[in-house]
Amino acid sequence: MNQLKIKQGRLVDTIHHTAQWGASGVWGSHPTETGVRRLALGDEDKKVRDWLVEEARLLGCEVKVDAVGNIFAIYPGKDNLQPPTGMGSHLDTQPTGGRYDGIYGVLSGLEVLRTMKDNNYVPNYPVALVDWTNEEGARFPVNTIASAVWAGLQTKEYAYDLESIYDTDRVTFGGELSRIGYKGETDASHVTNPLAAHFEIHIEQGPILEEENKKIGIVTGVQGYSWNRVIIKGIACHAGTTPMKSRADALEMAAKMILKGIEIAEGHGGQATIGTMSVEPSSINVIPERVEFSFDARHHEDAILKQIVEEAEAAFTAIGAYGKNGSKPLPVEFTNTMTSHSVKFDTNNIRTVKQAALALFKAEDVKEIISGAGHDSCNTSRVIPTSMIFIPSKNGISHNPEEYSSPEDVENGFKVLLETIIRYDQQRKEQSI
Amino acid sequence: MNQLKIKQGRLVDTIHHTAQWGASGVWGSHPTETGVRRLALGDEDKKVRDWLVEEARLLGCEVKVDAVGNIFAIYPGKDNLQPPTGMGSHLDTQPTGGRYDGIYGVLSGLEVLRTMKDNNYVPNYPVALVDWTNEEGARFPVNTIASAVWAGLQTKEYAYDLESIYDTDRVTFGGELSRIGYKGETDASHVTNPLAAHFEIHIEQGPILEEENKKIGIVTGVQGYSWNRVIIKGIACHAGTTPMKSRADALEMAAKMILKGIEIAEGHGGQATIGTMSVEPSSINVIPERVEFSFDARHHEDAILKQIVEEAEAAFTAIGAYGKNGSKPLPVEFTNTMTSHSVKFDTNNIRTVKQAALALFKAEDVKEIISGAGHDSCNTSRVIPTSMIFIPSKNGISHNPEEYSSPEDVENGFKVLLETIIRYDQQRKEQSI
Numbered sequence: 001m002n003q004l005k006i007k008q009g010r011l012v013d014t015i016h017h018t019a020q021w022g023a024s025g026v027w028g029s030h031p032t033e034t035g036v037r038r039l040a041l042g043d044e045d046k047k048v049r050d051w052l053v054e055e056a057r058l059l060g061c062e063v064k065v066d067a068v069g070n071i072f073a074i075y076p077g078k079d080n081l082q083p084p085t086g087m088g089s090h091l092d093t094q095p096t097g098g099r100y101d102g103i104y105g106v107l108s109g110l111e112v113l114r115t116m117k118d119n120n121y122v123p124n125y126p127v128a129l130v131d132w133t134n135e136e137g138a139r140f141p142v143n144t145i146a147s148a149v150w151a152g153l154q155t156k157e158y159a160y161d162l163e164s165i166y167d168t169d170r171v172t173f174g175g176e177l178s179r180i181g182y183k184g185e186t187d188a189s190h191v192t193n194p195l196a197a198h199f200e201i202h203i204e205q206g207p208i209l210e211e212e213n214k215k216i217g218i219v220t221g222v223q224g225y226s227w228n229r230v231i232i233k234g235i236a237c238h239a240g241t242t243p244m245k246s247r248a249d250a251l252e253m254a255a256k257m258i259l260k261g262i263e264i265a266e267g268h269g270g271q272a273t274i275g276t277m278s279v280e281p282s283s284i285n286v287i288p289e290r291v292e293f294s295f296d297a298r299h300h301e302d303a304i305l306k307q308i309v310e311e312a313e314a315a316f317t318a319i320g321a322y323g324k325n326g327s328k329p330l331p332v333e334f335t336n337t338m339t340s341h342s343v344k345f346d347t348n349n350i351r352t353v354k355q356a357a358l359a360l361f362k363a364e365d366v367k368e369i370i371s372g373a374g375h376d377s378c379n380t381s382r383v384i385p386t387s388m389i390f391i392p393s394k395n396g397i398s399h400n401p402e403e404y405s406s407p408e409d410v411e412n413g414f415k416v417l418l419e420t421i422i423r424y425d426q427q428r429k430e431q432s433i
Numbered sequence: 434m435n436q437l438k439i440k441q442g443r444l445v446d447t448i449h450h451t452a453q454w455g456a457s458g459v460w461g462s463h464p465t466e467t468g469v470r471r472l473a474l475g476d477e478d479k480k481v482r483d484w485l486v487e488e489a490r491l492l493g494c495e496v497k498v499d500a501v502g503n504i505f506a507i508y509p510g511k512d513n514l515q516p517p518t519g520m521g522s523h524l525d526t527q528p529t530g531g532r533y534d535g536i537y538g539v540l541s542g543l544e545v546l547r548t549m550k551d552n553n554y555v556p557n558y559p560v561a562l563v564d565w566t567n568e569e570g571a572r573f574p575v576n577t578i579a580s581a582v583w584a585g586l587q588t589k590e591y592a593y594d595l596e597s598i599y600d601t602d603r604v605t606f607g608g609e610l611s612r613i614g615y616k617g618e619t620d621a622s623h624v625t626n627p628l629a630a631h632f633e634i635h636i637e638q639g640p641i642l643e644e645e646n647k648k649i650g651i652v653t654g655v656q657g658y659s660w661n662r663v664i665i666k667g668i669a670c671h672a673g674t675t676p677m678k679s680r681a682d683a684l685e686m687a688a689k690m691i692l693k694g695i696e697i698a699e700g701h702g703g704q705a706t707i708g709t710m711s712v713e714p715s716s717i718n719v720i721p722e723r724v725e726f727s728f729d730a731r732h733h734e735d736a737i738l739k740q741i742v743e744e745a746e747a748a749f750t751a752i753g754a755y756g757k758n759g760s761k762p763l764p765v766e767f768t769n770t771m772t773s774h775s776v777k778f779d780t781n782n783i784r785t786v787k788q789a790a791l792a793l794f795k796a797e798d799v800k801e802i803i804s805g806a807g808h809d810s811c812n813t814s815r816v817i818p819t820s821m822i823f824i825p826s827k828n829g830i831s832h833n834p835e836e837y838s839s840p841e842d843v844e845n846g847f848k849v850l851l852e853t854i855i856r857y858d859q860q861r862k863e864q865s866i
Contacts, residue, residue, distance in 0.1 A: 206676070207670075208676060238805060238829075239658075244698070262677070296672045298672070396671075
């Protein structure tokens, strides 16, 4: 284990300090009991970015801003010809965000650099703290877009043209980058501005670690998901004059599909969520003639995810085709609208995180976990070794002002990140990875 | 069977003739292939009323208009000291109405009077054709309000204050009655302006007669119904990060309730319809935290209807209380918003209709039926002997421009009404009823 002396409580204080830029959504009586509303590339985002750049420079970092506003704060090592080891996350939030989602990752990275500086510790290779732009996709509605551009998965022009959905005038990603002074001169490219690896610490945003009483999650991958739109066409008739056996009730069929879809996903160890539904004509005494709902299916294995979706489509179609009693079939449209493939993180990175966690905590406090949500690390993992660390989220709540992780959990996670970065740096030197 | 000569096709022609006042909703290429939009007490309603009054006077009727606009066209009999035998329905329509709902009943009544006149037939007692105001409740949102006032079930002042939901300014039932000249001087009262009985012929508005290949429905009563609002409170969480077992998914529980509610109603020989549903927060990847839906239950026996609703409430509450697996109960609110009690029509009236139908048709062409929808006859049946006659509705469609009954079915029903009125008039004379 590293011997660096850490400054107890500073990270938590920093988290609350930076919440001044966007504090919103009071949920308790203490001044820190609010969420944060800090939409990407808005005025509050500019303020926290300016602060971050200043803090990084005070630590002796070289700060690069790339063409899509990603900030790279590079803490020098002994051999600065090699690419830095990366630690990144994001400072933007959902409109009803909390104090931890993304923010915790960036500020933990800053705390790693501060701790190195406090201890006059010089790593073998540079260490870069990265703030990725617009991770949430809340203001410019494509999430993790800036890490995608950096990883070569999307063009910067595509990002520039994205329009804000929180402004009435046409406000673009590119325009806002220029306005707040974060359209940088560094290429947005993992080729010309490389990282050796990417580690991201994040709140779990789910209840698993808390429910199982774990302190640290070693994230081995990210679930894939499939979004689908289901439309059922029934026949609108009077609720009083139409016998049950003569009905083609689109909502009755939808209810069967919802339960079947959930059963199929659960049977494969996956997840299914029906988050939206509309019913027409929406009158108390008229049998629904059209129901549309979304079917969100998730699994960490792409092949099984595909199977869940295929089985659901077949089952829904069969439910519609049979209808109430075989007499009045209801046409069903099942359309895939989006698929996000699962991600498996780098084995070496995972091992390093695990070694770091087990150097600090007992085995029973640590759990391997699959991320249910997407992160910038999904993009970086396409081009460089990547993995993540999770800490518990109170009640699994996220994207909500009440999002909370205890100061102890916050500190625990930071220690694992610090230990990971130092170990990884040493392993690079020893060429053991 | 009566020996009156009827004029083939005149009733169907009259139906299409009067559709000029409100023709709307083209569904075919022939000029008669539209629906009718004739909102109560609007300009089109005034025109058809004026025409009806004129036609009735030409037949020698005394025309009375009561304080809520009900028109009584009284064809004289031999003994005009006794109250008239009534035949009534309505000329107003839904905004997307057809050519038959209500209209068929009034114009069949007119055709009865025209046929008596053609044949110089003088009944023993007067026969009144009634056009009841605002049956649909589409413009002034309380249906069958004017027959309710006549039957003493509601005050005329209550009716006068009803506000149009199709006008932006404040437009009242009372104001529109005056404006179109139909706030009459006759008391709106079954006591001072009585009828001896009420017969109403109507389209079925459901598929039963058509599906069973019947020509005439002898309506023995009207189903009761119960409207209820169900609210389920779940916990909104991220669709990716929340394991299935940790969920309190309000929509998953709603799906179970919908199927259970339908099962309970069907088990009792009743009906259940979930016609409206809203889901919050309505985001593809967020587990629903609140679902509200309507639960419309129907049965022709009030005691069984009550049982259906009680069992549904208990079942829904239990589904919520157990939740996914007993770990996260979901509170359920079940609120009754309206109950309409079932109606049993008068035994003698039903018998007269049945005799009339069997004098004209084979037993296998005739079916006793319960009305699924409400009618003015529900109100009249509270104070005078009442029953109804149904003819088939194509595909059971109603409240839709495509509402249709064949010329043959239209004529069949009229013949049964004519035979019924003549038989009833004779039975009154013979004091056999």
